Amino acid sequence: MSKTLRIGLLGLGVVGGGVVQVLAKEKEKLQKQTGVAISIDKALVRPGEDKSAMAAKYGFTLTTDFDALVEDESLDVIIELIGKVHPAKEFIEAALRHGKHVVTANKDLIAQHGVSLNALAKENKVSLFYEASVAGGIPILRTLTNNYLADEITDVMGIVNGTTNYMLTKMFEEHLSYQAALEKAQALGFAESDPTNDVDGIDAAYKMVILSQFAYGMDVTMDDLEIEGIRSLTELDVYAAKELGYEIKLIGRAKKYDQQIAVSVGPTLVHASHPIASIKNEFNGIFIESSGIHQSMFYGPGAGALPTATSVLSDVVAIAKNKALKLEAPLFNQFSLPTALANDEQQLSRYYLALNVKDYEQLEPIFLKYTIKVERQLKKDAHLFVICEPISKAKLKEFTQKLTNYARIERVMKVIGA
Amino acid sequence: MSKTLRIGLLGLGVVGGGVVQVLAKEKEKLQKQTGVAISIDKALVRPGEDKSAMAAKYGFTLTTDFDALVEDESLDVIIELIGKVHPAKEFIEAALRHGKHVVTANKDLIAQHGVSLNALAKENKVSLFYEASVAGGIPILRTLTNNYLADEITDVMGIVNGTTNYMLTKMFEEHLSYQAALEKAQALGFAESDPTNDVDGIDAAYKMVILSQFAYGMDVTMDDLEIEGIRSLTELDVYAAKELGYEIKLIGRAKKYDQQIAVSVGPTLVHASHPIASIKNEFNGIFIESSGIHQSMFYGPGAGALPTATSVLSDVVAIAKNKALKLEAPLFNQFSLPTALANDEQQLSRYYLALNVKDYEQLEPIFLKYTIKVERQLKKDAHLFVICEPISKAKLKEFTQKLTNYARIERVMKVIGA
Numbered sequence: 028m029s030k031t032l033r034i035g036l037l038g039l040g041v042v043g044g045g046v047v048q049v050l051a052k053e054k055e056k057l058q059k060q061t062g063v064a065i066s067i068d069k070a071l072v073r074p075g076e077d078k079s080a081m082a083a084k085y086g087f088t089l090t091t092d093f094d095a096l097v098e099d100e101s102l103d104v105i106i107e108l109i110g111k112v113h114p115a116k117e118f119i120e121a122a123l124r125h126g127k128h129v130v131t132a133n134k135d136l137i138a139q140h141g142v143s144l145n146a147l148a149k150e151n152k153v154s155l156f157y158e159a160s161v162a163g164g165i166p167i168l169r170t171l172t173n174n175y176l177a178d179e180i181t182d183v184m185g186i187v188n189g190t191t192n193y194m195l196t197k198m199f200e201e202h203l204s205y206q207a208a209l210e211k212a213q214a215l216g217f218a219e220s221d222p223t224n225d226v227d228g229i230d231a232a233y234k235m236v237i238l239s240q241f242a243y244g245m246d247v248t249m250d251d252l253e254i255e256g257i258r259s260l261t262e263l264d265v266y267a268a269k270e271l272g273y274e275i276k277l278i279g280r281a282k283k284y285d286q287q288i289a290v291s292v293g294p295t296l297v298h299a300s301h302p303i304a305s306i307k308n309e310f311n312g313i314f315i316e317s318s319g320i321h322q323s324m325f326y327g328p329g330a331g332a333l334p335t336a337t338s339v340l341s342d343v344v345a346i347a348k349n350k351a352l353k354l355e356a357p358l359f360n361q362f363s364l365p366t367a368l369a370n371d372e373q374q375l376s377r378y379y380l381a382l383n384v385k386d387y388e389q390l391e392p393i394f395l396k397y398t399i400k401v402e403r404q405l406k407k408d409a410h411l412f413v414i415c416e417p418i419s420k421a422k423l424k425e426f427t428q429k430l431t432n433y434a435r436i437e438r439v440m441k442v443i444g445a
Numbered sequence: 446m447s448k449t450l451r452i453g454l455l456g457l458g459v460v461g462g463g464v465v466q467v468l469a470k471e472k473e474k475l476q477k478q479t480g481v482a483i484s485i486d487k488a489l490v491r492p493g494e495d496k497s498a499m500a501a502k503y504g505f506t507l508t509t510d511f512d513a514l515v516e517d518e519s520l521d522v523i524i525e526l527i528g529k530v531h532p533a534k535e536f537i538e539a540a541l542r543h544g545k546h547v548v549t550a551n552k553d554l555i556a557q558h559g560v561s562l563n564a565l566a567k568e569n570k571v572s573l574f575y576e577a578s579v580a581g582g583i584p585i586l587r588t589l590t591n592n593y594l595a596d597e598i599t600d601v602m603g604i605v606n607g608t609t610n611y612m613l614t615k616m617f618e619e620h621l622s623y624q625a626a627l628e629k630a631q632a633l634g635f636a637e638s639d640p641t642n643d644v645d646g647i648d649a650a651y652k653m654v655i656l657s658q659f660a661y662g663m664d665v666t667m668d669d670l671e672i673e674g675i676r677s678l679t680e681l682d683v684y685a686a687k688e689l690g691y692e693i694k695l696i697g698r699a700k701k702y703d704q705q706i707a708v709s710v711g712p713t714l715v716h717a718s719h720p721i722a723s724i725k726n727e728f729n730g731i732f733i734e735s736s737g738i739h740q741s742m743f744y745g746p747g748a749g750a751l752p753t754a755t756s757v758l759s760d761v762v763a764i765a766k767n768k769a770l771k772l773e774a775p776l777f778n779q780f781s782l783p784t785a786l787a788n789d790e791q792q793l794s795r796y797y798l799a800l801n802v803k804d805y806e807q808l809e810p811i812f813l814k815y816t817i818k819v820e821r822q823l824k825k826d827a828h829l830f831v832i833c834e835p836i837s838k839a840k841l842k843e844f845t846q847k848l849t850n851y852a853r854i855e856r857v858m859k860v861i862g863a
Contacts, residue, residue: 049737053595060594060779158592164738166592173591174576174584176478177471177758302744305723310740319467319755320582320745322728326720327741337737340595354770361478 030063032347035096035127036070036087037118038108039078042132042159043070045336046106047085053340063347071096071109097121104346106339107131116140123147123155128356130342132159132335138233142246145358154349154356156342161234162187162311164334165327166341171241172360178319180242184443185279187234189309189329190218190225191257192277196307198265199274205260217309227256228277228292235279238313239290242281244362247290251368255293264438267381267412268296270405274304278443287369296379296414298444371421377402377442378423382411383435390433397426414442448481450765453514453545454488454505455536456526457496460550460577461488463754464524465503471758481765489514489527515539522764524757525549534558541565541573546774548760550577550753556651560664563776572767572774574760579652580605580729582752583745584759589659590778596737598660602861603697605652607727607747608636608643609675610695614725616683617692623678635727645674646695646710653697656731657708660699662780665708669786673711682856685799685830686714688823692722696861705787712858714797714832719862789839795820795860796841800829801853808851815844832860 036043047067050057058064067087072078074091082089090096097105097118105122107129109115115136122129129148131137137144137157148155158168162185171180186192193215194208203211209226212218224230232254239247257277268275278295281288297304302324306312311329316322328334349356384390390411394401400416411434418426427436454461465485468475476482485505490496492509500507508514515523515536523540525547527533533554540547547566549555555562555575566573576586580603589598604610611633612626621629627644630636642648650672657665675695686693696713699706715722720742724730729747734740746752767774802808808829812819818834829852836844845854 049595052736053597056597056780057595164741166588166741169591170584170588173587173763174756174759176762177467177475178755179471179474300725302723305720307718317755318470318751319758320752321749323583323743323745325741325743328739331739333736334738337596337735338592340737341592344594345591352770352772354772 030350032063032065032104032343032350033102034065034067034104034106034343035099035102036067036106036108037093038110039070039072039076039081040108041332042335042339043108044081045332046108046339047081049333049336049340051085057344057347061344061347062351065343065347068102069096069099093118097125097127102127103350104128104130104343106343107133108339110135112136112139119144120147123151123153126151126153128154128346130339130346131157132339133157134160134230134233134237138236138249141237141240148356149358152356154346154359156345156359157237158342159335159338161237162313163328163330163338165311165313165325165329166338167313167325168237168241168359169341169345170325172362175242175317176362178317180315180317181283182316183238183242183281183313184303185231185235185238185313186276186303186306186311187279187313187329188225188231188277189311190222191231192306192311193217193309195257195275195277198260199269202262202265204262205258226258228254231277231279231292235281235290235292238279239281239288241360241362242315243283243288244360244364245288245366247288247366247368251290253291253293257294260294263410264381267405267407267410271296271403271412271414272445273298273442275440276303278441284369284373284375287367287373289369289374294440296440296442301444303443371424372419374420375417376420377417378415379440379442380413380415380427380436381438382413382430383409383437384411385433387411393429393433397422397429399426410437448768450481450483450522450761450768451520452483452485452522452524452761453517453520454485454524454526455511456528457488457490457494457499458526459750460753460757461526462499463750464526464757465499467751467754467758469503475762475765479762479765480769483761483765486520487514487517511536515543515545520545521768522546522548522761524761525551526757528553530554530557537562538565541569541571544569544571546572546764548757548764549575550757551575552578552648552651552655556654556667559655559658566774567776570774572764572777574763574777575655576760577753577756579655580731581746581748581756583729583731583743583747584756585731585743586655586659586777587759587763588743590780593660593735594780596735598733598735599701600734601656601660601699601731602721603649603653603656603731604694604721604724604729605656605697605731605747606643606649606695607729608640609649610724610729611635611727613675613693613695616678617687620680620683622680623676644676646672649695649697649710653699653708653710656697657699657706659778659780660733661701661706662778662782663706663784665706665784665786669708671709671711675712678712681828682799685823685825685828689714689821689830689832690863691716691860693858694721696859702787702791702793705785705791707787707792714858714860716862721861789842790837792838793835794838795835796833797858797860798831798833798845799855800831800848801827801855802829803851805829811847811851815840815847817844828855
């Protein structure tokens with residue numbers, strides 16, 4: 028009598044195990060609310076991987092043969108949780124071609140191949156959902172599609188990488204060095220042994236590509252982003268930021284200038300009074316400015332087995348509801364505009380400059396000549412730290428080039444708040 | 446060729462005007478994304494109210510005759526923005542009976558009559574949406590229905606009244622008295638000349654009734670809530686809270702104990718490190734604990750013409766999408782369980798007690814006798830401020846009754862965080 032949604036699960040690692048566990052716990056509630064029974068029928072494991080105890084406990088079968096799994100006509104949905112681009116991409120493509128809905132948490136893949144995968148999903152009249160790909164436990168993507176359509180988003184600022192936020196929190200609150208903070212993050216399992224993707228901002232950039240698509244309807248590629256990590260931040264940067272009343276956060280930002288957008292990832296001075304400064308440790312947060320709601324923020328865990336599994340299941344629930352309503356599979360995000368990127372003249376920002384100064388006297392005329400207005404400054408030994416009023420990125424480039432004759436520029440960061 | 450969704454708007458005050466303005470701005474985008482043209486055709490105004498300039502500018506007709514408006518068969522949706530219970534309730538009932546979808550921002554009405562109005566909507570196969578009724582600009586209700594179905598919510602803590610949050614922020618940051626803070630809020634238009642509903646927690650309680658329904662699927666009534674306002678808070682309370690490392694917030698809370706819930710509104714000590722303490726001034730925030738996502742928070746404006754108008758329009762967009770998909774009108778929240786309220790033995794909490802002490806010596810044995818463990822304490826003149834480890838509400842009652850023989854109890858508040 029009642030409908031059943033049958034799932035094939037690719038990957039039984041921590042998140043996959045979480046999906047199995049959360050679904051078992053919430054099964055009855057979900058069936059009651061959606062009118063559809065959700066059942067994990069099969070799971071793909073690696074050769075030699077023993078998950079027989081889990082399979083027996085939760086009543087699904089194991090296979091190492093993806094081709095057989097994807098050809099199983101009884102399966103309605105494939106959940107992909109193996110991560111990385113290959114073979115996840117090929118698996119998802121095969122699943123979509125076989126008419127199966129796909130749910131994935133794979134940000135690397137969606138950021139790089141989302142456009143073609145969404146097109147393939149549309150062509151095959153199935154859904155491709157990936158709520159968990161951005162900020163694991165924060166329901167941000169579906170909220171953007173459902174609740175901001177009557178609004179115009181003008182700025183998205185995200186702390187979307189938990190590892191670096193944890194490290195920066197420790198550098199600020201416990202005065203750890205970058206290296207000590209990284210080791211602590213690794214010891215706690217927040218950072219991998221090769222932390223490149225996190226500390227160099229790549230992971231955050233993947234998420235900003237996806238967020239930009241939902242916030243502005245525009246497809247940007249990784250090449251369109253300016254990406255800077257936190258690897259070279261020093262205790263002096265932390266000292267200066269603190270003295271000036273700011274924290275340093277790795278901010279992914281997608282900002283609209285007129286009708287164009289600029290997307291970037293980089294360490295940023297955030298004033299202590301700004302809501303996004305309150306996001307500490309491994310937590311994520313996304314702060315949105317828009318013409319209607321004005322300011323809103325979404326806070327939650329960026330990773331973790333249960334939060335990510337819960338997000339994955341919210342996608343499955345959406346598919347179950349659509350099935351119950353006999354709906355044609357909708358695109359995850361239907362907001363679509365031609366991509367238009369802002370140029371360097373359009374991009375206005377306040378900037379923080381850390382300078383190693385040979386001669387203070389000589390600096391002032393340069394600031395005057397380029398009409399750079401200083402909001403706040405701090406001197407320490409040979410260092411001069413300056414926060415200046417908004418200037419264009421083009422002007423910043425010109426100015427800093429000139430400045431190198433008089434000072435060594437140790438760091439340039441954008442500034443948010445107060 | 447293209448479908449049109451025709452709206453009758455009840456009330457052209459600040460929010461109504463905002464709806465008109467935001468819709469005009471986003472009209473094209475909405476039509477492109479939903480496939481439905483959204484048009485405000487008629488607006489109900491009070492006799493003598495002159496809105497002819499707005500009507501002419503945006504191309505709709507004005508009427509003072511509700512009966513004629515509701516009988517207009519060309520209208521698909523009624524947006525109710527006149528507020529208060531009567532005649533809003535009768536208007537909405539008539540609209541639902543005439544087969545019109547209804548969108549409202551009216552928290553008083555939904556909190557008190559939501560159950561019967563939802564039943565009437567279901568009976569007439571139309572939608573009744575009220576996203577703007579809780580925390581104006583924060584898209585919390587639709588997020589709860591869409592993203593938490595695969596999760597189990599165990600605690601909802603909300604700063605859901607902007608007026609009192611503004612006042613408490615001023616009392617904390619600028620050391621204003623309650624009275625001075627109220628006057629400042631009134632001067633800025635955050636508080637009405639009769640602030641009763643805000644400062645006595647009634648407004649927050651309405652919102653908690655609605656949030657409880659979405660978070661737990663349970664219908665609670667205002668009588669089920671324990672409600673306390675901020676009217677009697679003194680500078681001494683502020684001093685003690687600060688010294689102990691806390692802020693005082695008016696917290697609406699719907700917490701699950703086992704399978705029962707308790708819903709309350711009251712001034713609460715929130716540790717400065719807790720995310721909800723970062724919600725300042727007139728902003729609202731809702732912090733959710735759940736077994737899957739674990740901790741999440743939604744932050745934004747609680748009121749204001751444009752945020753509220755944007756929320757109202759997100760409901761209209763949902764109706765437009767359903768119309769485009771030819772869907773039967775769904776209930777706003779389909780999660781439904783029998784209401785089960787926690788008793789006093791089940792409700793555990795840490796408490797803050799402010800005592801005016803006759804004899805410190807005599808107090809200690811009472812704490813020992815009732816096995817009340819003190820986490821933190823502070824003495825000032827004859828006052829003793831104590832934060833104790835979790836005890837049941839039943840035990841608190843018994844203990845404080847006994848305590849009155851040895852000390853005057855000046856205040857009891859719940860404690861959240863650290």
